[in-house]
Amino acid sequence: MDTEGTGLLITLEGIDGSGKSTLHESLKELLADLDPVFTREPGATWVGEQVRRAIKEQIDPVTEATLFVADHAAHLAKVVRPALAEGRLVITDRYSDSRYAYQSVTLQGIVPDPEGWLRAMHNGWTIIPDRTFLCVLPIDEALTRLKPDPQREHFEKREILEKVQNNYLAYAKAEPGRFVIVDAMLPPDTVAKFVADAIRQDQVSGKTKRRK
Ligand code: TYD
Numbered sequence: 499m500d501t502e503g504t505g506l507l508i509t510l511e512g513i514d515g516s517g518k519s520t521l522h523e524s525l526k527e528l529l530a531d532l533d534p535v536f537t538r539e540p541g542a543t544w545v546g547e548q549v550r551r552a553i554k555e556q557i558d559p560v561t562e563a564t565l566f567v568a569d570h571a572a573h574l575a576k577v578v579r580p581a582l583a584e585g586r587l588v589i590t591d592r593y594s595d596s597r598y599a600y601q602s603v604t605l606q607g608i609v610p611d612p613e614g615w616l617r618a619m620h621n622g623w624t625i626i627p628d629r630t631f632l633c634v635l636p637i638d639e640a641l642t643r644l645k646p647d648p649q650r651e652h653f654e655k656r657e658i659l660e661k662v663q664n665n666y667l668a669y670a671k672a673e674p675g676r677f678v679i680v681d682a683m684l685p686p687d688t689v690a691k692f693v694a695d696a697i698r699q700d701q702v703s704g705k706t707k708r709r710k
Contacts (some may be wrong), residue, residue, distance in 0.1 A: 503581035508697055509593035509623060511666060512633030513659045514651070515640030516682045517689065519632065522591040524690035527560050529697060531590075535581040538591040538609050543572040553651055559608050563601040570594060578625060587701060593627060594620050599665040603658055613665075629700055632670050635682035637663065 512518045526536055540549040549569050552562045563651060571592075581588045597616050605612035637660050644654050653659070670677035680689055 504585045506587050506591045506629075506697075506700060507578065507582060507627045508700070509588070509595065509627040509630045510589070510591050510633070510693075511593070511595045511599070511630055511681075512624065512635075512682065513637075513640050513663050514654045514661075515665070516633035516635055517643070517644040517686060518633045518682075520686055521589055521631075521680075521690055521693060525589060525694055525697070528690055528694040529587075532587050532698075532701060534587040534589045535577065536589050536591075537573065537577050539573055539593055539596065540566060540568070540569040542577050542590075545569040545572045553653075556652055557603045563597070563616070564602065564619075566597050567616075569674055570597070570620070570624065573703065574612070574623075574625060587696070587697070593630075594611075594624055595630060595632075595666065595669055598669065599662045600653055600658075602665055603661045604653070629697070630673075630677050631680050631696070632666055632677055633680045633682040633689070634663065634667070639683065656688065676694075
């Protein structure tokens, strides 16, 4: 498919503790007049429950990665594609860059070239976001914002988050037209206003684009 409706697809990305979910919540109020579809990965469909279980039980990195991809497929089929086809603005808390950034780390040494493998699994059928806001902050600050150690998910460790954030920054550097880096050390209200204004700008400039 060459085009995918006229809606706009916005993704929010960043490591755990970067304030991206708070930002997602704030945008609900700030952009209410645009009537966006607010959604998330994992968990927009029942597949997300299986992902949560796989994360909690640390069943196996490949199982976990493929379940994240399955969750993405269901999210696209049930939420994202229909909304974009109706011309809606879609704002999702995490999307495919989360897979590239996190699972490249968790699959290291398990599959050859994890990032290539992950991208190949998405290429040709996923929808590339129009704009991605990447919340960036020092790892120490992210860790202080997270739950106490025993309650954390296995991703929420310094060594992992450091690599994940470096991956995200590399993607932002490679695709400067899509990514906007957000300083997550700024007060949450300031961050939310900045992102809301930028989304309005994208909406106004009528970014009607061609999608693969
Ligand atoms: P999320 O729901 O954003 O975190 P929280 O439980 O703090 O609200 O995501 C759960 C975890 O899953 C988070 O540590 C990031 C990770 N994750 C991946 O590793 N790969 C992915 O593709 C996605 C969407 C999330």
